[in-house]
Amino acid sequence: MFRRGQSTTTAYLFLAPFLISTAIFFFYAFARAIYYSFTDFNLFNSPQLIGVQPYTQVVADPSFQRALTNSLIFAVVTTTLQTIFALLMAVALNNKLRGMAFFRSAWYMPSITSSVVITLIFLWLFQRRGIANYLITQWQTYQPLILTFLIGLVVAQVIQVLLERRSGLPARWTDPALAAVSALASLVVTAGLVWAGVTGPREVAPFDYQYFADKWITVGGVQILSIPLLVVIIQNTFTTVPTLMLFFLAGLQNIPGALYEAADIDGATPFQKLMNVTVPNLRPVTFYVITVGLIGTMQMFDQVAVIGSAAPQDTLITLAFYVYTNTFKAGAAPVNLAAAAAIILALLILAMVFVQRRFFPSEAR
Numbered sequence: 001m002f003r004r005g006q007s008t009t010t011a012y013l014f015l016a017p018f019l020i021s022t023a024i025f026f027f028y029a030f031a032r033a034i035y036y037s038f039t040d041f042n043l044f045n046s047p048q049l050i051g052v053q054p055y056t057q058v059v060a061d062p063s064f065q066r067a068l069t070n071s072l073i074f075a076v077v078t079t080t081l082q083t084i085f086a087l088l089m090a091v092a093l094n095n096k097l098r099g100m101a102f103f104r105s106a107w108y109m110p111s112i113t114s115s116v117v118i119t120l121i122f123l124w125l126f127q128r129r130g131i132a133n134y135l136i137t138q139w140q141t142y143q144p145l146i147l148t149f150l151i152g153l154v155v156a157q158v159i160q161v162l163l164e165r166r167s168g169l170p171a172r173w174t175d176p177a178l179a180a181v182s183a184l185a186s187l188v189v190t191a192g193l194v195w196a197g198v199t200g201p202r203e204v205a206p207f208d209y210q211y212f213a214d215k216w217i218t219v220g221g222v223q224i225l226s227i228p229l230l231v232v233i234i235q236n237t238f239t240t241v242p243t244l245m246l247f248f249l250a251g252l253q254n255i256p257g258a259l260y261e262a263a264d265i266d267g268a269t270p271f272q273k274l275m276n277v278t279v280p281n282l283r284p285v286t287f288y289v290i291t292v293g294l295i296g297t298m299q300m301f302d303q304v305a306v307i308g309s310a311a312p313q314d315t316l317i318t319l320a321f322y323v324y325t326n327t328f329k330a331g332a333a334p335v336n337l338a339a340a341a342a343i344i345l346a347l348l349i350l351a352m353v354f355v356q357r358r359f360f361p362s363e364a365r
Contacts, residue, residue, distance in 0.1 A: 030346075037339035042332045054340040064341060066314050067322040071298055071345075073225055074233060074318065075352075079293035081237045082244055086289065089241060090248030091278060104249075111242040119306040122235045126211040136207040144199045145190060152186030153179075212311040226315035232303045240296070244289050251285035252278070291353055298349050319345045 012019075037054055039047035058064050093104050110118065125131045139146070160178045164171035171178060193199045211231050216223040255278065263273045279286075301320035317325075319341060326338035 033339045033342050036336050037343050039336050041335045041339075043335055044332065047336075050336075054334075054336040055344070058337050058340045058344065061337075063314075063317065064319075064322055067317045067319050067341075068344075070226075070229055070317060071300070071319045071348075074229060074236075074300060075294055075297040077225070078233050078236050078240075078297045079290060081233070082240045082293055083286065083289055085237065085241045086244035087248050087279075087282070087286075089245045090252055091274060093245070094249060094252045107245070108242040110239045113239070115239065115302050116306050118235060118239055119303045122231060123212075123307065123310060126231050128208055128210055132211070133207045133209055136209075137204065140204045140207065141201050144202060145194065148193060148199050149186050149190045152189045153182050156182035156185045212307070212315075214312045214315060216315075228307070228311040228315040232300075232307070232316065235303065236297070236300065240293070244293065247285050247289055248282060251282045255281045287356070290356060294352050294356070295349055298345065298352070319348075 036047060038049055038051060039054075040050050041047035089107065093100060093107070127133075157173065157179060160182060161171045161173055161175070164178070190199075212228045215227040217225045217227070217230070259277050259281070260273060263277055268276070299320050300318050301324065304316045304318055304321045305324070307316060323338045323342045323345070326334050326341065
């Protein structure tokens with residue numbers, strides 16, 4: 001009895017730092033935010049209860065409506081992309097090939113790099129004279145050569161496969177040995193056409209697209225997704241896929257190899273094994289990855305703060321950034337509005353996780 005009590009006390013002592021920090025920085029802060037969201041508090045006055053007025057003001061604020069739309073679109077698109085790419089990368093890196101440990105480590109590097117540094121790099125990549133516009137200009141310049149090579153590659157591959165099958169050999173359309181020969185033949189043909197002056201690079205004006213301008217993807221005249229936010233989606237997917245890939249890799253280790261052997265005996269293709277063996281067995285991991293992705297993307301803040309005035313605010317503003325700008329606004333800071341927006345953000349995240357758990361359970365029923 002004494003030893004059990006001593007063990008319990010020791011456990012609570014070890015847990016004390018975590019419990020104290022959680023109580024102060026989560027429960028107390030959350031309770032204070034709820035209280036401020038029903039007051040007229042602006043950092044410089046004594047808060048007075050005014051009911052749900054801050055919530056009605058926040059909901060009617062066009063900036064909040066834009067932030068809400070941006071956050072929801074960003075969360076849905078980014079979570080979908082990062083989950084799919086993380087699963088595909090995990091499947092690819094789960095193969096037992098020489099040097100796979102190096103590729104796993106190299107692919108994980110973006111996750112341990114500072115988000116601020118990655119954001120600055122992407123700002124540089126998507127400048128008017130950045131790498132993105134440069135690569136598009138090069139693509140336009142060498143497009144005739146590239147298309148000639150690709151067409152020659154396909155034609156040569158088709159001819160080789162048909163000849164092999166006519167000879168009674170089971171040649172596949174994606175046979176790597178035949179593809180290498182086709183690529184070599186297409187390269188020779190392309191070089192010959194260039195030498196003969198039939199095709200070649202063309203002169204084009206430098207591609208001059210402003211990615212951080214007030215430009216939108218519209219559907220039916222409604223602004224859905226801004227180009228600056230699309231850049232942030234690409235960046236966020238690039239940096240989060242490696243971390244989520246590790247969860248899928250861990251899940252892949254627990255799938256019995258006998259299932260894949262049985263699928264091989266049944267003649268299943270790699271795609272059929274992915275959809276009928278891998279995906280169903282990774283359902284608990286997928287549930288966790290989607291949950292973490294939704295929570296993280298709904299709280300996206302740092303990329304917007306770093307980009308700052310480089311892009312129009314309406315194109316990038318999210319709920320987390322809306323809360324920050326209202327809390328630390330120059331002059332009278334409407335903390336009550338920021339608190340109300342923060343509570344709405346928390347309720348949205350809880351609702352999304354509840355819906356996901358209700359309609360997409362982690363375990364098969």
